[in-house]
Amino acid sequence: MNVQQTNGLTIVPLAVSGFGATIIGLAPDNITTAQKKIVREAYERHHGLLCFEFENLLLADDLHTLTGIFGDNEFAPGLINGIGKKAIDGEENITIDDQVAALRNKGRDPYLAFIGNVDPNTLKVKPTDQKFYGEWEWHTDMSYIQVPPTFSLLHARIVPPTGGNTGFCSQVMAAASLPDDLRSEISTLNIKHDSTYTSSGSLRPGMSVPASPIEAPGHVHPVLRATPCGPALFLGRRTNAYVVGLPLDESEDLLNRLWSHATQKRFQYHHNWRVGQVVAWDNRMMLHMRHPVDETAARFMWRTQTKGEAVQAVTA
Numbered sequence: 001m002n003v004q005q006t007n008g009l010t011i012v013p014l015a016v017s018g019f020g021a022t023i024i025g026l027a028p029d030n031i032t033t034a035q036k037k038i039v040r041e042a043y044e045r046h047h048g049l050l051c052f053e054f055e056n057l058l059l060a061d062d063l064h065t066l067t068g069i070f071g072d073n074e075f076a077p078g079l080i081n082g083i084g085k086k087a088i089d090g091e092e093n094i095t096i097d098d099q100v101a102a103l104r105n106k107g108r109d110p111y112l113a114f115i116g117n118v119d120p121n122t123l124k125v126k127p128t129d130q131k132f133y134g135e136w137e138w139h140t141d142m143s144y145i146q147v148p149p150t151f152s153l154l155h156a157r158i159v160p161p162t163g164g165n166t167g168f169c170s171q172v173m174a175a176a177s178l179p180d181d182l183r184s185e186i187s188t189l190n191i192k193h194d195s196t197y198t199s200s201g202s203l204r205p206g207m208s209v210p211a212s213p214i215e216a217p218g219h220v221h222p223v224l225r226a227t228p229c230g231p232a233l234f235l236g237r238r239t240n241a242y243v244v245g246l247p248l249d250e251s252e253d254l255l256n257r258l259w260s261h262a263t264q265k266r267f268q269y270h271h272n273w274r275v276g277q278v279v280a281w282d283n284r285m286m287l288h289m290r291h292p293v294d295e296t297a298a299r300f301m302w303r304t305q306t307k308g309e310a311v312q313a314v315t316a
């Protein structure tokens with residue numbers, strides 16, 4: 001294992017996968033310019049997945065500083081996806097600027113999303129009888145919009161005793177090992193990424209179940225996208241996906257073959273959380289999912305993201 005020690009940081013490749021590394025030694029309120037450069041280099045060397053060890057919970061501003069190493073800080077998903085519930089109940093057609101101002105007036109941070117099953121104010125578990133969560137499926141966050149956020153970061157604040165691990169699946173590794181016939185079959189194809197359902201698996205407000213994936217709303221992206229670490233499969237989510245231009249049965253068959261290849265165990269890493277950790281991942285390069293958890297046990301994370309970039313197709 002090639003451990004790197006530099007500028008007060010120790011960078012340890014994840015032992016159980018071909019991608020990702022742990023970074024130890026960063027002081028969240030005092031990250032030096034040299035350390036930021038090292039973190040950026042580490043993310044490319046380790047193909048877009050970094051786990052930061054911190055002794056204590058982070059302040060929101062410190063998480064925003066850490067997020068800013070990876071790109072321009074982006075508002076939380078509810079503000080930018082333009083789909084479904086607005087930040088202020090009952091108000092339609094409100095601009096993002098107005099939403100941000102309204103949130104700030106309420107003392108809320110527009111860059112921060114709360115993940116988990118607790119009330120963010122009381123940290124008490126919110127009872128649920130929900131049986132399925134879209135987070136359990138492999139997916140890429142917000143791939144149904146034109147310019148999906150590039151990096152997502154999660155900061156663990158309350159971790160349940162068991163379950164709730166986050167899986168990552170390298171789509172750079174998946175693309176590199178595509179069989180030649182499958183690679184040439186998809187080289188010029190695009191997938192429509194469905195926006196019907198939320199990550200919790202429920203219909204977005206105003207959406208209805210599409211008659212077929214052909215009719216499902218969502219943005220179209222190339223199947224193979226260019227990334228700083230090479231070509232990556234960009235599949236989004238299996239539900240209601242559609243390969244543009246193909247008859248539905250051929251689209252379903254091709255997607256089944258692609259997903260079967262893309263989600264092999266050899267491309268996966270499953271992260272077992274500890275309180276205080278931050279995991280940052282590049283949505284261009286990997287799928288992720290969350291393992292089920294006992295919904296009576298508290299789980300609470302902060303989530304941030306960076307602004308995206310136009311999805312670039314791989315050129316031959």
Ligand SMILES: [Fe+2]
Nearest residue numbers: 140141199288
């Ligand atoms: Fe997600």
